[in-house]
């Protein structure tokens with residue numbers, strides 16, 4: 001084991017390889033306040049990559065209803081229990097120790113790598129075949145509803161949809177656990193891939209991945225996982241005409257909850273400062289989007305704007321101590337954040353930087369008992385070469401249909 005810096009934990013941690021490795025990193029922000037569980041993302045992925053024999057139970061993208069749903073069943077509760085068993089009472093954050101380098105404070109507990117026995121690479125478990133079946137079990141099941149009804153900030157009866165793909169982790173547990181060294185992280189975009197020639201189907205990756213996003217395919221005797229739609233990201237898919245495009249699950253998102261991109265990464269695995277990159281802006285400047293179970297220690301790269309109506313304790317366990325600040329900022333967004341939120345799904349091309357052009361004041365509403373002014377600013381997205389690819393205003397333009405619509 002070597003020491004690797006994990007900025008999400010605010011400290012060094014034990015990891016099998018030197019940290020970082022990628023110059024650019026595949027990353028995304030999912031705004032789960034907006035997810036409607038239509039599963040369009042799931043089917044976009046399914047119809048592109050996992051429609052063949054042996055992939056029947058393989059959903060690289062899935063959307064589960066929390067708190068009861070999970071694919072495979074109870075994946076997160078099981079991993080949290082393993083960690084708690086390895087370090088009883090010690091899985092805690094020191095949120096007072098916050099700084100620019102450690103925005104969530106310091107995690108004082110043990111990661112899946114640190115809690116592992118000497119003969120293991122990471123704490124994990126192999127789900128039984130049964131647990132991969134019925135991937136959308138508990139869909140729309142909420143906690144008990146109260147006769148008194150519900151009001152923000154927290155509802156007494158609640159559920160929410162958690163859309164999930166492989167996190168293309170900075171410190172992948174699947175990669176660390178593979179005895180064949182069949183898993184690698186691409187330096188150009190941080191996408192984590194399984195070499196199908198080298199894989200012998202030992203399923204150590206399935207066991208070690210805390211998110212359970214490496215999956216075994218019996219028809220080939222190998223493990224498979226999300227490949228980040230790398231031909232689209234590279235711009236080498238024939239349909240993309242040389243332009244870096246977002247993955248299929250992102251592009252297809254009906255609820256417009258997803259924005260994917262490539263961020264620049266320093267040698268130690270931290271993000272290079274890019275204040276005009278929409279993902280950097282949301283994750284590091286506004287800190288409105290948070291990693292999923294950062295305490296696992298893999299430094300996942302899919303970030304979530306947490307749902308406003310869910311009890312904070314539950315959200316803090318899932319997204320760490322940054323939840324309260326993230327929700328405050330999401331509920332009363334700055335002008336710049338409100339503009340950037342309009343860029344979600346405004347383009348299939350990857351946006352590498354943005355600008356905001358100020359517009360006129362168009363309204364005032366009350367948020368949390370305080371007045372909140374709305375301005376019709378314009379968000380502009382640019383590609384890697386600085387060319388404009390999208391322009392969108394905060395206020396949706398109103399189009400009046402002519403009286404005579406068609407010839408009928």
Ligand code: SF4
Pocket residue numbers: 165166167168169171172173174175192208209210211212213214225298
């Ligand atoms: S989410 Fe799992 S499969 Fe994906 S890179 Fe991380 S550890 Fe590997």
Ligand code: SF4
Pocket residue numbers: 034035036037038039040041042063161163252253254255256257258
């Ligand atoms: S397509 Fe978007 S809105 Fe629909 S389930 Fe997937 S993430 Fe949610």
